Amino acid sequence: MRRPMAAQSEAIVFELEESLYPLDAIYGAAYVFIDRCYVLLDRENPGRISVRLRPKPGVDAATEDLVGEFENELLGQAWRRLLVEDNRRVVETVTTQALAGAAGPRGLDDLLDMDLDEQAAFDDPLGIAVSWEEKYKKRGPKEGE
Amino acid sequence: VIELRLRLELYPVEAVREAARAYAEHAEVEVEERDALTLVRVSALAGADEQTLADELANYVLGLTIERRAAS
Numbered sequence: 001m002r003r004p005m006a007a008q009s010e011a012i013v014f015e016l017e018e019s020l021y022p023l024d025a026i027y028g029a030a031y032v033f034i035d036r037c038y039v040l041l042d043r044e045n046p047g048r049i050s051v052r053l054r055p056k057p058g059v060d061a062a063t064e065d066l067v068g069e070f071e072n073e074l075l076g077q078a079w080r081r082l083l084v085e086d087n088r089r090v091v092e093t094v095t096t097q098a099l100a101g102a103a104g105p106r107g108l109d110d111l112l113d114m115d116l117d118e119q120a121a122f123d124d125p126l127g128i129a130v131s132w133e134e135k136y137k138k139r140g141p142k143e144g145e
Numbered sequence: 146v147i148e149l150r151l152r153l154e155l156y157p158v159e160a161v162r163e164a165a166r167a168y169a170e171h172a173e174v175e176v177e178e179r180d181a182l183t184l185v186r187v188s189a190l191a192g193a194d195e196q197t198l199a200d201e202l203a204n205y206v207l208g209l210t211i212e213r214r215a216a217s
Contacts, residue, residue, distance in 0.1 A: 024214070031211045038200035039207055041155050049155075054200060 011038075011054035012063045018047050021078055026051070028077035029070055037066060147199040149185040151206065158183050160209035164202055172198050 016026060026049050030039045036059050040052040053066055061069075127135070151161060158176070161183045165174040171193055175186040187202060189195040 027207075027211045027214065030207060034204045034208055038204055040149075040200075040203050041152075041207065042150075043152055043155060057197075 010063065011052055012067055013050055013052045014067060015045075015048045015050045016074070018049055021049075021074055022081065023049065025074055025077040025081055028081075029073040032073050033066070033070060036061075147187045147195050149187065149199055149203055151183045151185060151203070153178070153181050153183055156183060156206050156210050157213065160206050160213060161185060163209055164206040167205060168198070168202050172202070174202065 018026075026041065030041060030051070033039050033053065036056060038052075038054040038056065042050045042052070044050060051070065053063065053070065055061060055063060055066060059066075124130070158178060161176055165176050165185070168174055168187075170190075172190055172195075173188040177184045177186075185199075185202070185206075187195065187199040189198045
């Protein structure tokens with residue numbers, strides 16, 4: 001996931017694979033840390049973001065611990081983004097169906113425009129054309145009763 | 146003078162210029178675009194720690210960058 005860390009005075013630099021962690025997730029994690037650390041991002045190698053963290057004065061944490069926290073935050077950010085993306089698809093599908101339903105039943109013009117062939121015209125999957133008598137007539141005793 | 150080298154693809158130059166304006170009363174900030182980088186030269190005005198000021202400015206640019214991305 002990251003190269004061995006290189007310490008620069010109190011700062012620490014590590015690299016992240018963009019194929020594993022999208023840039024937005026890296027920005028998100030960086031944003032969480034800017035109140036405790038000085039954060040500097042760079043991309044010296046394509047596909048790899050380097051992060052330089054330097055704790056602000058008064059922050060009582062080892063730099064290595066901060067790196068660990070940063071990576072945990074990064075995982076959380078990446079996961080949240082996946083969830084948001086999945087939920088977006090669900091919301092879009094539900095909204096589309098709701099809007100289609102809100103458009104109401106087809107009008108007369110739509111029905112007239114429908115292309116009905118002979119077979120489709122007499123197709124009765126719901127059994128609407130079956131008479132009441134035919135549908136509910138008393139059946140005789142079964143054979144053998 | 147401390148020079149920050151901010152990659153344009155990570156830090157939009159508008160955010161860098163806005164940060165430079167915000168820090169004008171604490172430091173002399175010179176912004177120059179060169180190839181894929183924005184070079185930011187920070188000279189602290191009297192009494193301020195130059196390294197801390199440069200780091201704070203970089204954080205400010207990062208914050209602006211993220212807020213702009215979130216808003217767009």
